[in-house]
Amino acid sequence: VTEPVYDVAHLGRVELLTPDLDASLGFFVSVLGMDEVERVEDSVYLRAWGDYERASLQLSAADHAGVGTIAWRTTSDAALERRVAAVESSGLGSGWTEGAVGHGRTFRFSDPDGHSMSIYYESEYHVPVGDEVPALKNQPQRMTTRGAAVRRLDHINVWCRDINLNSSYMVHTLGFRISEQVLDDDGRQLGSWLHVTPKSYDLAYGRVDPAGVGGRLHHVAYAVDAREYVMRAADVFLDAGVTIEAGPAKHAVQQTCFLYAFEPGGNRIEVITAGRLLLAPDWRPITWSLEERRKGQAWSTLMPESWFTYATPPVETMEEGGDT
Numbered sequence: 001v002t003e004p005v006y007d008v009a010h011l012g013r014v015e016l017l018t019p020d021l022d023a024s025l026g027f028f029v030s031v032l033g034m035d036e037v038e039r040v041e042d043s044v045y046l047r048a049w050g051d052y053e054r055a056s057l058q059l060s061a062a063d064h065a066g067v068g069t070i071a072w073r074t075t076s077d078a079a080l081e082r083r084v085a086a087v088e089s090s091g092l093g094s095g096w097t098e099g100a101v102g103h104g105r106t107f108r109f110s111d112p113d114g115h116s117m118s119i120y121y122e123s124e125y126h127v128p129v130g131d132e133v134p135a136l137k138n139q140p141q142r143m144t145t146r147g148a149a150v151r152r153l154d155h156i157n158v159w160c161r162d163i164n165l166n167s168s169y170m171v172h173t174l175g176f177r178i179s180e181q182v183l184d185d186d187g188r189q190l191g192s193w194l195h196v197t198p199k200s201y202d203l204a205y206g207r208v209d210p211a212g213v214g215g216r217l218h219h220v221a222y223a224v225d226a227r228e229y230v231m232r233a234a235d236v237f238l239d240a241g242v243t244i245e246a247g248p249a250k251h252a253v254q255q256t257c258f259l260y261a262f263e264p265g266g267n268r269i270e271v272i273t274a275g276r277l278l279l280a281p282d283w284r285p286i287t288w289s290l291e292e293r294r295k296g297q298a299w300s301t302l303m304p305e306s307w308f309t310y311a312t313p314p315v316e317t318m319e320e321g322g323d324t
């Protein structure tokens with residue numbers, strides 16, 4: 001038994017690529033209810049009202065939808081150094097950068113499947129000014145009521161070609177712990193949910209990519225406080241003409257209440273709530289068989305075909321060489 005590593009604190013920022021930056025920005029601001037923080041070159045940085053850091057989302061103009069860099073905050077500078085050493089010895093490190101928009105020095109690497117990731121420790125907290133100043137000083141800013149008014153970045157779900165390889169990499173190199181997994185009869189992981197926080201998942205390798213492509217995104221999730229707000233988000237999406245893919249409903253794995261929709265750039269976004277906490281330091285991963293998974297979600301819906309086949313960048317886009 002090896003000692004647990006608590007060097008990674010939480011998911012800090014996700015970079016989403018979009019072929020239509022203006023339309024995507026409109027979605028995140030008007031429909032999800034996030035605030036624009038800063039623009040740097042072809043990127044717009046945004047935050048949800050409950051995010052304590054300056055920005056949790058980087059929207060970047062690109063030829064196609066997809067995920068850019070997934071950034072994790074470490075628990076200290078020493079923790080950052082330890083994880084950099086571990087990543088470097090894995091051979092997947094790609095060096096230090098200065099860090100952008102609120103982040104201090106940042107070390108970049110990738111998981112074995114090719115998802116771009118980074119780790120950083122220094123981070124600027126959001127400082128509310130003017131109308132943003134909350135009544136209670138223990139809140140990063142005044143609560144937003146615009147659109148779905150999502151509260152904070154919650155987790156990311158990516159696809160990869162070999163889940164055992166990738167989730168084991170995150171466990172042994174970064175200190176993630178597996179909370180739940182789907183295994184086939186040969187012990188091959190068909191899904192793996194990992195966490196570094198007391199939440200039961202911060203990262204999921206959701207599916208073995210059926211197209212056999214590396215580095216793809218299934219969805220990014222923002223959290224709200226209650227199931228009622230997930231229902232309200234569905235109403236907001238409906239009125240805004242946003243395509244709802246599935247939900248509101250309840251996941252069997254992890255038991256979160258969910259709603260999936262597509263932002264105008266083509267990336268799948270999830271609004272979730274009611275995740276549970278895992279406080280046990282020696283939690284044994286819950287294992288689901290394929291047969292159990294075939295029963296579907298906890299209640300309310302069967303997932304549409306697209307949920308099992310569509311990830312970004314879409315395969316057609318990649319075959320055409322980046323045009324959408």
Ligand SMILES: [Fe+2]
Binds near residue numbers: 155157219221270
């Ligand atoms: Fe999710």
